[in-house]
Amino acid sequence: MSSGIAAAVVFAQISYARHVDLGFRKDGIVVIERAENMSQSNRESFADALRAHPGIIEVAASTDIPIRGGYLGNNAPVRMPGTSREENFRTVLIGPQFMSVYGIRLRAGRVLSDEHGEDALRLANTGHGSTSFNALINASAARRLGYTAEQAVGKTFTLYSFTVTIVGVIDDIKMGGPKYPSTGTVYFDVPQRLSKFSVRVRAEHLDETLAFIDKTWSAFAPGFAIRRYFLADEFNKQFEADDRQGTVFAVFVGIAIFIACLGLFGLAAFTAERRTKEIGIRKTFGAKSRQIVVLLLWQFSIPVLIANFIAWPCAYYYLHGWLEGYADRIFLNPLYFLGAGAAALMIAWATVYAHAYRMARANPINALRHE
Numbered sequence: 001m002s003s004g005i006a007a008a009v010v011f012a013q014i015s016y017a018r019h020v021d022l023g024f025r026k027d028g029i030v031v032i033e034r035a036e037n038m039s040q041s042n043r044e045s046f047a048d049a050l051r052a053h054p055g056i057i058e059v060a061a062s063t064d065i066p067i068r069g070g071y072l073g074n075n076a077p078v079r080m081p082g083t084s085r086e087e088n089f090r091t092v093l094i095g096p097q098f099m100s101v102y103g104i105r106l107r108a109g110r111v112l113s114d115e116h117g118e119d120a121l122r123l124a125n126t127g128h129g130s131t132s133f134n135a136l137i138n139a140s141a142a143r144r145l146g147y148t149a150e151q152a153v154g155k156t157f158t159l160y161s162f163t164v165t166i167v168g169v170i171d172d173i174k175m176g177g178p179k180y181p182s183t184g185t186v187y188f189d190v191p192q193r194l195s196k197f198s199v200r201v202r203a204e205h206l207d208e209t210l211a212f213i214d215k216t217w218s219a220f221a222p223g224f225a226i227r228r229y230f231l232a233d234e235f236n237k238q239f240e241a242d243d244r245q246g247t248v249f250a251v252f253v254g255i256a257i258f259i260a261c262l263g264l265f266g267l268a269a270f271t272a273e274r275r276t277k278e279i280g281i282r283k284t285f286g287a288k289s290r291q292i293v294v295l296l297l298w299q300f301s302i303p304v305l306i307a308n309f310i311a312w313p314c315a316y317y318y319l320h321g322w323l324e325g326y327a328d329r330i331f332l333n334p335l336y337f338l339g340a341g342a343a344a345l346m347i348a349w350a351t352v353y354a355h356a357y358r359m360a361r362a363n364p365i366n367a368l369r370h371e
Helices: 002-018 040-051 098-102 139-144 206-220 231-237 240-274 276-284 289-323 334-361 364-368
Strands: 029-033 056-062 074-079 086-093 106-109 132-138 156-159 162-170 185-188 196-201 227-230
Touching: 002 240, 002 289, 002 334, 029 206, 029 231, 040 056, 040 196, 040 206, 056 098, 056 206, 086 139, 098 196, 132 139, 139 162, 139 185, 162 185, 196 206, 206 227, 227 231, 240 334, 289 334
Parallel strands: 086 185, 132 162
Antiparallel strands: 029 196, 029 227, 056 196, 074 086, 074 156, 106 162, 132 185, 156 162
C-alpha cells in the first residue's frame, strides 16, 4: 500500500520538477569547463573564435553554471551605506553575455556591458585594481535591501572593501534547479576569474558545430582534453536517483499486488468452502445473489481498509520528508492516499469476485447437503 502511494507521488513530483520554471533557458546550451588552463587573453580569444561560427548564437563566461553546482556559489557580506547591518548574499561571477545566453529577464535598469568600464572588477597585484564596480542583483536581493526593482537601480552598497553600484535588477532564477530555492544574489564581472563557458548553439548542423568547438579548444588549449556537456542533460541527471527510486517502488507494488492477489484468491476459496451451508440458508430465506456477493465482498474489504489506515501515516511521514528535498514541490494531496486505497479495494474485489459470484449463484439445495 505504502509503495503504491510512494510510487505515485515520486513520479508526480519528478514530472512537476522537470517542467518548473527555472527563470532561464536550459535547452540548446553547451557548457565547456576547465578553461582555467588558459590565460585570460586566451579565454577571451577562444570565446571570440566560437562566436564567429554560424552555428553558435552567443558565448558567455562565468564561474558558476546553473544546475551543475550553481546552488553553491560564494556568500559575501553586503552592507548598505550608513548602516552597520550586514546581509550575506550569494555572489556569482559572470561575463556581460550571461543574461542573453540564458534568456534571463531584466526587471529594471540594464545588464552588464563591455562598453562600460566600471561594469567589470579589475583585480591587480600591483594595488591599482578597481575599488568600485557595477553589478546586477536579483529581485530577492532587492527585497532584502528594502527596495523595489526600480528603486534599487542606482543604489550602492559595500561588498568587502568594494563600493558596488546596482545597474540592474533581474528575475530570480533557480541556479541549482528545482531542488534549491532562489536567494539574494549579486552578479558581477571579474574577467580574470571566469573559467567556464556557456555556448548557445543552433539546432541545425549540431554535429558540425560540436566538432568546431572541439577543434577550436584544441587550438587554444593544446594538451588539455575538453570537458563539455549539454546543460539539459545535466538537468535531467538530477532526477536519475529519484527515477530509480520510483521504479523500485513500482516493482515492489507489482510484487505486492501479485502476492496479495494469490493470498486473497486462496482465502476466497477457503471461505467459500467453509460458508457454503451458511450461504445456502441465506438464499433459502430469500437472500438475493447480489446481496450475497455484496456481503462477501464487504467482508474481504475490511482487512484491506485496515491495511490502508496503517499504511497512510507511514507513507505520509516518508513522503513529506522526501518532498522537503525540493524547493518547488507538489502538495501531498489526500487524493494520492484515497486513490491508492481505492485501487487496493478494486484489486481485492476483482480477485474474490469470481468465488463470491459462484457461491451466490449456487443452488441452495446442493449447499444444504454440503458437509
